[in-house]
Amino acid sequence: MSVRSKVIEAIQQIAREQHVTLPALSDDLSLHETGFDSLAFAILVARLEDETGVDPFTVSEDVAFPATVGDFVRAYENVPA
Amino acid sequence: MSPREIFSLRDHLGAELTGRTLSDAHDLVSLTDILSQTVLGGRLRELSGRAVLLKLSDQLRSGLAMIELDGIARRMLLCPPDLNPTHLDALIADAGIDAVVTDEPDIWAATGVPLVVTARLPLQPAEPAKTERATEWLMLTSGTSGVPKIVGHTLEALTGAVVAEGPARGPAPVWATFYDIRRYGGLQIFLRAILCGGSMVLSDPHEALADHVARLNACGVSHISGTPSHWRKLLMSGSAAQFRPGYVRLSGEIADQAVLDGLKAAFPNSSVGHAYASTEAGVGFAVNDGLEGFPAHYLGNRNGVEMKVVDGSLRIRSTRTAHAYIGRNAAALTDDDGFVDSGDIVELRGDRYYFVGRRGGIINIGGLKVHPEEIEAVINRHPDVRMSRAKSRRSPITGGIVVADVILTDGTDPARAKDVRDQILYQCRAQLASHKVPAVIRFVEALDVTPAGKLARTDA
Numbered sequence: 001m002s003v004r005s006k007v008i009e010a011i012q013q014i015a016r017e018q019h020v021t022l023p024a025l026s027d028d029l030s031l032h033e034t035g036f037d038s039l040a041f042a043i044l045v046a047r048l049e050d051e052t053g054v055d056p057f058t059v060s061e062d063v064a065f066p067a068t069v070g071d072f073v074r075a076y077e078n079v080p081a
Numbered sequence: 082m083s084p085r086e087i088f089s090l091r092d093h094l095g096a097e098l099t100g101r102t103l104s105d106a107h108d109l110v111s112l113t114d115i116l117s118q119t120v121l122g123g124r125l126r127e128l129s130g131r132a133v134l135l136k137l138s139d140q141l142r143s144g145l146a147m148i149e150l151d152g153i154a155r156r157m158l159l160c161p162p163d164l165n166p167t168h169l170d171a172l173i174a175d176a177g178i179d180a181v182v183t184d185e186p187d188i189w190a191a192t193g194v195p196l197v198v199t200a201r202l203p204l205q206p207a208e209p210a211k212t213e214r215a216t217e218w219l220m221l222t223s224g225t226s227g228v229p230k231i232v233g234h235t236l237e238a239l240t241g242a243v244v245a246e247g248p249a250r251g252p253a254p255v256w257a258t259f260y261d262i263r264r265y266g267g268l269q270i271f272l273r274a275i276l277c278g279g280s281m282v283l284s285d286p287h288e289a290l291a292d293h294v295a296r297l298n299a300c301g302v303s304h305i306s307g308t309p310s311h312w313r314k315l316l317m318s319g320s321a322a323q324f325r326p327g328y329v330r331l332s333g334e335i336a337d338q339a340v341l342d343g344l345k346a347a348f349p350n351s352s353v354g355h356a357y358a359s360t361e362a363g364v365g366f367a368v369n370d371g372l373e374g375f376p377a378h379y380l381g382n383r384n385g386v387e388m389k390v391v392d393g394s395l396r397i398r399s400t401r402t403a404h405a406y407i408g409r410n411a412a413a414l415t416d417d418d419g420f421v422d423s424g425d426i427v428e429l430r431g432d433r434y435y436f437v438g439r440r441g442g443i444i445n446i447g448g449l450k451v452h453p454e455e456i457e458a459v460i461n462r463h464p465d466v467r468m469s470r471a472k473s474r475r476s477p478i479t480g481g482i483v484v485a486d487v488i489l490t491d492g493t494d495p496a497r498a499k500d501v502r503d504q505i506l507y508q509c510r511a512q513l514a515s516h517k518v519p520a521v522i523r524f525v526e527a528l529d530v531t532p533a534g535k536l537a538r539t540d541a
Binding site: 017018038039041042043045046047050055057058065 | 447474475476477478479482484506510515516520521523
């Protein structure tokens with residue numbers, strides 16, 4: 001499974017659990033518009049860390065938290081393996 | 082002798098009670114003639130009036146030495162097996178120790194302790210001794226890092242609950258505990274066995290659980306106690322099937338409904354009760370209605386035990402509490418009114434109080450305080466869960482999130498893990514505030530339990 005589909009699937013799973021109705025997840029959708037609160041993002045980052053072995057927001061201090069779904073996915077895609 | 086009569090353990094042992102034994106995995110000692118025998122090589126007189134460190138590698142000799150020393154020594158400090166040896170010097174200084182009873186005399190020969198007495202089996206014949214004084218019993222608190230605190234008790238305080246409960250009905254009980262008898266929970270069972278005319282089967286840390294249970298069966302154990310973690314381990318082991326104790330007791334950790342129900346199902350013909358006790362507060366109460374928590378009317382004064390709730394924490398005043406912390410810089414053990422603050426946080430729901438966790442065990446989730454025990458109690462309600470541990474994990478987004486490690490019951494199909502996870506999360510969301518719902522649930526094979534029998538929370 002590609003990194004992108006892993007991220008999207010985790011977002012959808014958490015949305016189901018949190019009863020969040022997601023809009024279509026296009027790359028330029030701002031994270032704010034997903035309807036996720038900070039707790040939902042914290043869960044997402046923790047689960048992706050377990051699944052992919054990386055937490056791109058902790059490894060480096062200069063990584064800014066992404067603004068859009070596309071930025072978020074790329075943060076995982078760009079982590080050196 | 083003071084005008085008031087002083088009793089020591091030897092006054093509860095007499096040759097008229099035959100067939101009583103104290104045993105471990107290797108040895109069995111008859112309690113019938115114990116008063117005319119010695120585990121101290123006949124050197125009890127030398128220990129009269131001394132402050133004695135009891136530092137033995139096994140419980141059997143420790144128990145026999147307690148029987149012999151009580152009423153003779155000025156004080157005795159019980160060392161649990163997991164005591165960090167680097168803390169010994171501080172403890173010896175704080176307790177004013179001037180003698181040690183040990184099975185490793187060579188180690189002690191070069192230390193500054195003036196008197197070293199070796200405890201050994203088999204017992205040797207000795208003249209029976211008479212009670213001279215009320216010996217002070219010193220115990221160590223468990224669970225804290227750093228030097229443990231020394232807690233001072235009298236035999237009268239330690240046995241307050243035993244005397245209040247009265248002798249067991251029916252045939253003399255055979256007691257056992259998963260605890261070590263040098264800890265408060267285990268000592269309570271040892272004292273019951275001595276005072277109530279029974280026998281006792283000691284645990285052995287090196288023995289496999291199945292072998293331990295086989296030994297409990299062979300010895301006809303009727304009454305047994307342990308922490309909820311001890312009991313969950315037994316329920317997981319598959320060894321419970323051959324075991325039929327009459328009375329099952331839990332203490333030392335929160336007994337949630339899941340473990341009470343699990344024990345009731347495993348031992349349908351046993352009484353299952355949970356007791357509230359701590360090294361400092363002594364035995365508070367026992368709950369025998371099969372339900373978690375305790376009835377709200379237990380607050381106030383009940384059988385000489387007074388309880389109140391201050392800032393959510395249970396406070397206890399009774400003749401069973403310890404009388405002081407011992408040592409140069411010892412803090413006060415009670416508040417100005419003589420109440421011990423247990424640090425156990427309770428919550429009133431309906432007409433019952435429920436334990437939600439330890440004040441010191443709170444984890445911080447995004448600035449909100451969370452008791453991991455409260456989350457575990459909800460997770461443990463799932464029928465496929467045997468045991469769980471909630472803890473915090475750093476999060477770059479909220480600072481911290483809750484994660485949970487879960488052990489499934491034997492025979493849970495691994496293919497169902499995803500469904501079980503979803504059901505646990507559903508259950509948690511229905512019953513807990515959103516920040517308390519675990520973000521991640523991991524299924525694990527085992528969870529660490531401390532030597533004191535409590536779920537290890539070192540990284541909490």
